[in-house]
Amino acid sequence: MTETLAETTAEAEEPLPEFPMPRATGCPFAPPPTAQALHTERPVTRVRLWDGSAPWLVTRYADQRALLGDPRVSSEATRPGFPHASAGFRENAGRRRSFITMDDPEHARIRRMVTAPFAIKRIEAMRPEIQRITDELIDTMLAGPAPADLVRALALPLPSLVICKLLGVPYEDHDFFQRNSSKLINRHSSVEEVVGANEALTDYLDGLVAAKLANPADDMLSELASRVTAGELTQRDAANMGVLLLIAGHETTANMIALGTVALLENPDQLAVLRETEDPKVIARAVEELLRYLTIVHNGRRRVALEDIEIGGETIRAGEGIIVYTSTGNWDSEVFAEPERLDIGRDARRHMAFGFGIHQCLGQPLARVELQVVYGTLYRRIPTLRLATGVDQLPFKDDGLVYGVYELPVTWAS
Amino acid sequence: MRVEVDVPKCVASGQCVMIAPDVFDQREEDGIVILLEERPAPELHADVRESAVVCPAAAIRVVEK
Numbered sequence A: 001m002t003e004t005l006a007e008t009t010a011e012a013e014e015p016l017p018e019f020p021m022p023r024a025t026g027c028p029f030a031p032p033p034t035a036q037a038l039h040t041e042r043p044v045t046r047v048r049l050w051d052g053s054a055p056w057l058v059t060r061y062a063d064q065r066a067l068l069g070d071p072r073v074s075s076e077a078t079r080p081g082f083p084h085a086s087a088g089f090r091e092n093a094g095r096r097r098s099f100i101t102m103d104d105p106e107h108a109r110i111r112r113m114v115t116a117p118f119a120i121k122r123i124e125a126m127r128p129e130i131q132r133i134t135d136e137l138i139d140t141m142l143a144g145p146a147p148a149d150l151v152r153a154l155a156l157p158l159p160s161l162v163i164c165k166l167l168g169v170p171y172e173d174h175d176f177f178q179r180n181s182s183k184l185i186n187r188h189s190s191v192e193e194v195v196g197a198n199e200a201l202t203d204y205l206d207g208l209v210a211a212k213l214a215n216p217a218d219d220m221l222s223e224l225a226s227r228v229t230a231g232e233l234t235q236r237d238a239a240n241m242g243v244l245l246l247i248a249g250h251e252t253t254a255n256m257i258a259l260g261t262v263a264l265l266e267n268p269d270q271l272a273v274l275r276e277t278e279d280p281k282v283i284a285r286a287v288e289e290l291l292r293y294l295t296i297v298h299n300g301r302r303r304v305a306l307e308d309i310e311i312g313g314e315t316i317r318a319g320e321g322i323i324v325y326t327s328t329g330n331w332d333s334e335v336f337a338e339p340e341r342l343d344i345g346r347d348a349r350r351h352m353a354f355g356f357g358i359h360q361c362l363g364q365p366l367a368r369v370e371l372q373v374v375y376g377t378l379y380r381r382i383p384t385l386r387l388a389t390g391v392d393q394l395p396f397k398d399d400g401l402v403y404g405v406y407e408l409p410v411t412w413a414s
Numbered sequence B: 001m002r003v004e005v006d007v008p009k010c011v012a013s014g015q016c017v018m019i020a021p022d023v024f025d026q027r028e029e030d031g032i033v034i035l036l037e038e039r040p041a042p043e044l045h046a047d048v049r050e051s052a053v054v055c056p057a058a059a060i061r062v063v064e065k
Helices: A002-013 A033-041 A061-068 A087-095 A106-111 A120-124 A127-143 A150-155 A157-167 A171-184 A191-214 A220-229 A235-265 A268-275 A280-294 A364-381 B015-019 B042-054
Strands: A044-046 A056-058 A301-305 A309-311 A314-316 A321-324 A409-411 B002-005 B024-026 B033-035 B060-063
Touching: A044 A314, A056 A061, A061 A301, A061 A309, A061 A321, A087 A191, A120 A364, A120 B015, A127 A150, A127 A157, A127 A364, A150 A157, A150 A235, A157 A171, A157 A220, A157 A235, A157 A364, A171 A191, A171 A235, A191 A220, A191 A235, A220 A235, A235 A268, A235 A280, A235 A364, A268 A280, A268 A364, A280 A364, A364 B015, B002 B033, B015 B024, B015 B042, B042 B060
Parallel strands: A056 A321
Antiparallel strands: A044 A056, A301 A321, A309 A314, B002 B060, B024 B033
């Protein structure tokens, strides 16, 4: 009895694990060891954030699916208790409202304004164009000096070009919007940097929406402009949505291309399969597995409880913050056998790399086609592709909302 | 097998169309689900079940008979 009590007291005084947690040196793809230990020992537990708050960290796949699909869980980032990634993110929550930080029914109304262009058939129709851009970028890289930075040569320009075309944003402005979106999603950016980047991007998109009001074209910003004319959106709301789509459209896929290439180069047997196939089914499977394995949106899906919720043997009270840590959910051995093994032949379609629930990624069909084209082309066209530096020398992007590498020096036999 | 879709719940993630294109389609105006086959052929059952599992909005219900 005394012993149990002593143990309880010791546990109560034990400092909470800090979140986010560092990854282990030499294991750039694995979720942090502390998070993996919590997944086994305390799958629903409190963690300490930068501001001293103590939201719940949920690390098990089944609990994550249950919570992300639960209408008692809110995405409204302006609610008290919402777990923000930094002071900048918190400051921005009230400034830039978009459907990813709204609950239904408002969320559904706004989201449905932008779902049509991402329908499977419409994205499939873009595949030849995505293939053409990919081939041209690879041609240009091969014509230049080796080593080259794969991020600048292919990973970043491909999704940027595609999302610019879809939205109606001039690609010539890519330095401007890429620089500001990096600042906006970096948790180490100061409040001033985040607010400044947000204003710069929103003003920029606001100007583009205004131009589309006067001269509509066949693109998403013109579609949003027509909603402004119809009185369904304010021009500022339309600009906010444009910022969201622009950022989500290039940061994510860019990092999947670069980090996925690192993972494949580190797993030569898996890379060999991709290099030697033209079977779209094999390539599509590989994309799902890489999405699962890497979970590049690695700061957790953030929510706040609207009511008391029993989950994983704990009670999350109304008003408490929740971080659904999909990095460990996608490495849950209850769902994915030997999760630490990159196995592009496995069926990984149940991964939560795009999130789960009503907020699941809107652009996932586009991301899939882009990744299928790149993974199905790059290693076939450059079979001798290799890193021009050690993996341990790569600048990993641990400070952003999206994990990846800042640059990726690669070389090949000419 | 009988399939039901809950249209108001659908968030147009498109995963059902990707997995079982003979059973599901999307509305042109907003990508929301259209059920093509209420009673799909047996060879499609596995894909339909998978579509229901991955549907992020739990908008697909499979009634096994």
